[in-house]
Amino acid sequence: xxxxxxxxxxxxxxxxxxxxIMSAMSYAAFARDSSLSHGISAxxxxxLGGVSILITFSVFVLLMTYFSPYTPGVLRDPFWSYFWGGxxxxxxxxxxxxxxxxxxxxFIRLLxxxxxxxxxLWAAPVMVxxxxxxxxxxxxxxxxxxxxxxxxxxCVGFINAFNMSDGANGLVPGICLCTFVVLFDVYGRPAxxxxxxxxxxxxxxxxxxxxxxxxxxxxxxxxxIIVSYGLLxxxxxxxxxxxxACLVAYPCIDxxxxxxxxAASGVSPFMPDNGHLxxxxxxxxxxxxxxxxxxNSLTGLSISGASSGLALAMYLQSSIPITSNLWFWLFGFQAxxxxxxxxxxxxxxxxxxxx
Amino acid sequence: MRVSPGPNTSVPLxxxxxxxxxMLRIVFPFTIGLLLMMxxxxxxxxxxxxxxxxxxxxxxxxxNTREQIIKLGIFxxxxxxxxxxRGEDTVIFLGKKPSNVxxxxxxxxxxxx
Numbered sequence: 383x384x385x386x387x388x389x390x391x392x393x394x395x396x397x398x399x400x401x402x403i404m405s406a407m408s409y410a411a412f413a414r415d416s417s418l419s420h421g422i423s424a425x426x427x428x429x430l431g432g433v434s435i436l437i438t439f440s441v442f443v444l445l446m447t448y449f450s451p452y453t454p455g456v457l458r459d460p461f462w463s464y465f466w467g468g469x470x471x472x473x474x475x476x477x478x479x480x481x482x483x484x485x486x487x488x489f490i491r492l493l494x495x496x497x498x499x500x501x502x503l504w505a506a507p508v509m510v511x512x513x514x515x516x517x518x519x520x521x522x523x524x525x526x527x528x529x530x531x532x533x534x535x536x537c538v539g540f541i542n543a544f545n546m547s548d549g550a551n552g553l554v555p556g557i558c559l560c561t562f563v564v565l566f567d568v569y570g571r572p573a574x575x576x577x578x579x580x581x582x583x584x585x586x587x588x589x590x591x592x593x594x595x596x597x598x599x600x601x602x603x604x605x606x607i608i609v610s611y612g613l614l615x616x617x618x619x620x621x622x623x624x625x626x627a628c629l630v631a632y633p634c635i636d637x638x639x640x641x642x643x644x645a646a647s648g649v650s651p652f653m654p655d656n657g658h659l660x661x662x663x664x665x666x667x668x669x670x671x672x673x674x675x676x677x678n679s680l681t682g683l684s685i686s687g688a689s690s691g692l693a694l695a696m697y698l699q700s701s702i703p704i705t706s707n708l709w710f711w712l713f714g715f716q717a718x719x720x721x722x723x724x725x726x727x728x729x730x731x732x733x734x735x736x737x
Numbered sequence: 738m739r740v741s742p743g744p745n746t747s748v749p750l751x752x753x754x755x756x757x758x759x760m761l762r763i764v765f766p767f768t769i770g771l772l773l774m775m776x777x778x779x780x781x782x783x784x785x786x787x788x789x790x791x792x793x794x795x796x797x798x799x800x801n802t803r804e805q806i807i808k809l810g811i812f813x814x815x816x817x818x819x820x821x822x823r824g825e826d827t828v829i830f831l832g833k834k835p836s837n838v839x840x841x842x843x844x845x846x847x848x849x850x
Contacts, residue, residue: 389810390807390810391810391811392810392811392812392813393777393809393810393812393813393816394777394780394781394806394807394808394809394810394813394814395773395774395776395777395780395807395808395809395810396773396774396777396778396781396809396810396813397777397810397812397813398770398773398777399769399770399771399772399773399774399775399776399777400770400774401770402766402767402769402770402773403766403767403770403771403774404770405766405770406762406763406764406765406766406767406770407763407767409762409763409766410763438774441771441774442774442778445774445775445778445779446778446782449775449778449779449782449783450778450782450785450786451786452782566819570819575816575819578816579816582812
């Protein structure tokens, strides 16, 4: 009822409708994960969070197309059909995984994502930036085929990073909401507005109830949306690569740190574990709360707020122009903050274990 | 051995499906959700279209009644307002401006009571 009231107050009938659709999806007996398969969650939940975002988004677009003079970009310009075609293809890979876990091997998934983004960037070279403000990278981006290759590898890596960081209620949805708010403010098109709406409703549902995991559809789809918008925005000069890096700092830093940490301890860098910052922060919060959902949601909101929320706050305050490369300094600060906090939490857990 | 289904198999299956409580738990809120979203979007596009038609830039200042807020919500109304403000530059709401309606004229059909 709380979710319904908040959704109704904020987005009216449309918001209440989205909550009804999400609650319907959460009742589904199929595509469920046990709590044992996730490091943080304490109850069995549906994996269809991403599917519910996809349904809400699609329903909104279809209804707007029928009930208003709005014409979706994919019908107006072939570029947008490549753009959204790539995103929906990534969603499709996630959808297969959500309905039948391990239906595709990790290598096949990686290959499919590489083919999708390779194809999209080949068909729409306007998305490939010619410079990002880092001298040695800019010199590589001057060679067309190398720029295409680097961007394809980056897109695949980013989506995997997004998938890896999806581990607490409200973490990835919070990061996405901050990013979509910025994108809507910069571009002001209905697609970004609908993304803000769908993400807000999912964040509310996810944080309050804890009934949903984002699933592969959500993490692949949302990751693909953000990386596509990010590349396009940087290529067009709408914002700097540093600004985009600050908005999605947590998945990027956590991905690199996790690979280094696993390589240093002699295990495969791609082996999943519970050594992420959100796992440690959740262990820190857990003794303070009786509710199983509260500590989980607080973990996600703390991290998304301190990383993407910080960038969003600075953007709204107009502290630094979004086209400035000074944002790289904030990204550096976020990386130092990450390492400091995870170091302190691991040290604290080590001391408790020793006692 | 392949067993072919009987001629009336679909009818009892449909009945079973309709009586299945777990299925109803999904279908019923889903349908309600679709209807509510349809009403909300219909209302917001109607308001935005009207606002652009009569030359207004914003929805909130004119339509901020309790009924409209319930239909659109606070953020929904603000979002519509932003969309309308940018409607001239993008292809969001290409409201036709009728020649017989003066700009900034109050729309009595949807104005506050």
